[in-house]
Amino acid sequence: MKPRPPTLRANRRYLLVRIAPVSFVPDGKPLYLAIAEAVSALYGDAGAAVIDQAVVAVERGHAIVRCRRGEEERLMAAVATVSAVDGTACALHPRAVSGTILSLRDRLVPPPESVLLDETVDGEIVRQRRRIGAARVDVIEHDYKGERVVYFETIHPEER
């Protein structure tokens, strides 16, 4: 199929969103489905067709979401209403909007690696305390349902 000439293509905008918590790395498809559901719920099918959202990339704790130019504010509002992806609680925080993916990748600051502090086993449930950066500690629970963050805390300044 011959591609359209550039002057006939729709103009796009790209939204960089940070995915919280850090330990959660969703696949592109469940993330797309969550955002599509949020857009449809907020603006209906007609609005979703105009916004024309798509997940372009999920990398280094961030996602790049595409929309039609002029619709970035509406996409941002819809993205803010996403509270779970594939059944896992999470939040998508908008960081930047740009006309090119390249400039968003330049602005992308990867989150710090998590470090295992300790691990406790309670029957079939395994709880890990993982330090993220200097102060943040996530308690992650592993069981037959999978992995999820159950508690968010901080590390005492003297222990850093």
Added chain:
Amino acid sequence: MRTDVRTYAGGDTTVERMALEAGALGYGAIVSVGGPPMTCGAVRVIPGVYVAAEKPNQALAAVRRAAEGTFVTVRLGEQGFNRAAAGFAGVHALSGVYRCRRNSFDHVAARTAADRGVAIELVLAPLVRERGGLRQAALRRYADVLVLHHRYGFPLVLGSGARSCLDLRAPRAADALCRLFGLDEDGVEAALTGVETLMSPTLPVRVVE
């Protein structure tokens, strides 16, 4: 200083962590209902009291019990309660307008709130968590409050209603959500930065002899 006026202590997130995450999102302070006063990094934690009472005298008693330096919010209810609550001394904000009946926060309560400098709190949680009719009702109520806000000039404040740090929303996201019911960028900024004025209102000059 941008402030999120509604976070709760006692969820899956410690108050310190909530403050850290709020700081990372661009807030300078949070009001933590049930939380202690503290400063975590560059973020100030203001203790909050949320009064949910059936009758005005019960609410007034609870407001009087609130400690100095706390951000006191009263949950709105029926029309008579709302008119009384808007005039309570020591109340900083009235909350829960999204769960009220239509017109229960009316022009009389709005005028009283404007005269007393009491803010109306717009909580983002129903816009984020709810779907369908409940979210539509919240958007209608907030749009209605906005009409009264433009007419009478009472202050607005914004809160996420977060029990977990995953419920916090960045100011940019709050701005996008507020556009849904017609609050513009300047209005959002005023709502996010209005807490300091509410906590220490400008009083008329008194002559001390």
